[in-house]
Amino acid sequence: MDSDPTPSEQKAASTSLGDLLGEVTQDLSVLIRQEIALAKAELKESATKAGTGAGMIGGAGYAALMAVFFLSVALWWALGQLVGLGWSAVIVALIWAAVAAVLFFTGRNQIKEVKGAPRTVETLGKIPDALKRNEENR
Known part of the structure; x- marks a missing residue:
């Protein structure tokens, strides 16, 4: 066929x-x-x-910032009814200072744990050796 x-x-x-x-x-x-x-x-x-x-x-994020700002003002005003506006402003400021400190230290600890790309660095370091071996074998 x-x-x-x-x-x-x-x-x-x-x-x-x-x-x-x-x-x-x-x-x-x-x-x-x-x-x-x-x-x-x-x-x-x-x-x-x-x-x-x-x-x-x-x-x-901006909307959340505005919400936090106005809630802080409301807390300042409400505490002002109890302890006076001056002291209530100090109390609200200290609360925000504590929040900032916790966020700062938590973030700093996480940044310390960043290792980058160790496997990539290791394998890239092996390339020149591999090229040298290939050149020697020619």
Whole structure:
């Protein structure tokens, strides 16, 4: 049962290996460029969404700040009815100083625990040694 060669088989039979490799290289180059363009488009879309989300979180942070401010004023005023406005302002300020101290020390301790990217640093440090071994083996 003899079958006729496919167009691909005919082209392969009549084209030199160098020309075929050139076509494969060109097709691979086009594919890589298309993948890079797709990645850029996806990253741009992701960055836009991330920027919008960050803006909304920033707005929420400002709203929370305003809420805390007005609650602090209300607490100052309410305590002022009991101990006088001067002392109530001191009490509210001390409460916020304590909150700030707790947040500061907690944040500082967490920053001390940051180790960066130790595995990446380790593997990047091995690259020069691997290159030296390859150069010695040539």
